[in-house]
Amino acid sequence: MAVEETSLKILKDAFHQFNTTSSELEKSYRLLKEEVIDLKKELQKTQDEKEVLREQAERNHRLAAVGEMSAKMAHELRNPLGSIELFASLLQKEVEKHTRNPEKIAWAKHLLNAVKNMDHSITNLLFFTRKPQAILKSVDLGQIISELIGFTQYLFREHHVEVFQKIDPELTDIFCDEDLIKQVLINLILNAMDAMPQGGALKITAHSTHDMPEEVLITISDTGLGIPEDALPLIFDPFFSTKTTGAGLGLAIAQNAVTAHQGVIYVNNRKDRGVTFTIRLPKHKEGRHAV
Incomplete structure (x- = not known):
């Protein structure tokens, strides 16, 4: 037992x-x-x-x-x-x-x-x-974006565009070429307004990501008509444009400026309407050229 x-x-x-x-x-x-x-x-x-x-x-x-x-x-x-x-x-x-x-x-x-x-x-x-050469200095990215929005505020009112911004307050010590970045942002903002002739909404965000903490992610989204799918691969090519006016150099120049920072810029159509331009910039060190 x-x-x-x-x-x-x-x-x-x-x-x-x-x-x-x-x-x-x-x-x-x-x-x-x-x-x-x-x-x-x-x-x-x-x-x-x-x-x-x-x-x-x-x-x-x-x-x-x-x-x-x-x-x-x-x-x-x-x-x-x-x-x-x-x-x-x-x-x-x-x-x-x-x-x-x-x-x-x-x-x-x-x-x-x-x-x-x-x-x-x-x-x-x-x-x-x-080809531009980025001269990197410490800048307050949030302040740059706020100043650009203030500078173009009268255009937003004239085009009946409502602006939203969501900027990480900690982006006060980002090393980039201020003039080149301003040129890129102004170009994208003006393009967004052209895409919304009847008015709409523009959203600008800037933040670091958890998976890529050494990068800054900037997005500019609009509620325009979007870009034809067959035109997306060509949108940054020189002399290519979906608009009836202009030489088609603005986005090519913007891409050159981003590339000068060793960054990338790309665009996607949004699911509802409009497009989102995304810029990924590395956090460089002061006094160094991004080559």
Whole structure:
């Protein structure tokens, strides 16, 4: 009888140990499964970022060839255009001096404005062909964004655009080239307003991410019509534009400025409506060029 009780106890202990081990294995399995899911997400994110960098490298290679040719053309056009602008200005003054015909005055004014627009396009073209070098200094990113919003507030009111901002208050010591970053943000803000001719909402965010604490993430979202899917891969190419006006250099210049910080910029259509431009910038050290 004692032997049977001993055997039963051993059997119970074995079952208990089995159940305990089984529970631990099940728990370990769940943890491993969660880790595998997280690793797959991280792998997909890394692959997506590598794809963005690969596309950007291919685009930069194409831009180098386009830039070299464009620079030569721009320099050849600029000198005669300067003479045309000078004589157009003199012509406008003479017309205003010798006639009160509003139509002729308008013609002269239109001629001068057209020449100035051409000069502005050539200036953008030359700026695009010169690869910018970011001179990094400590800046308050939140203050920069707030100042830009204040500077363009009258445009928001005029276009019936409501602005929302969510800026991490700790982004007060970010090393970047202030002028280049301002140029990028202004370009994206103006593009967003152009995409909402009937008004809408603009949201700007800036923060660090938990998975990439050494990066700053800036997003600019609008509620416009969005970008055609077939145009998304081309949106940063020079001379490509979904608008009827402009030379199509603004986003190419913006990408050059972000690349000068060793950062990336990309765009996605939002699920509801509009687009989101995302800028990822590394937190550089003061006094160093981002090359």
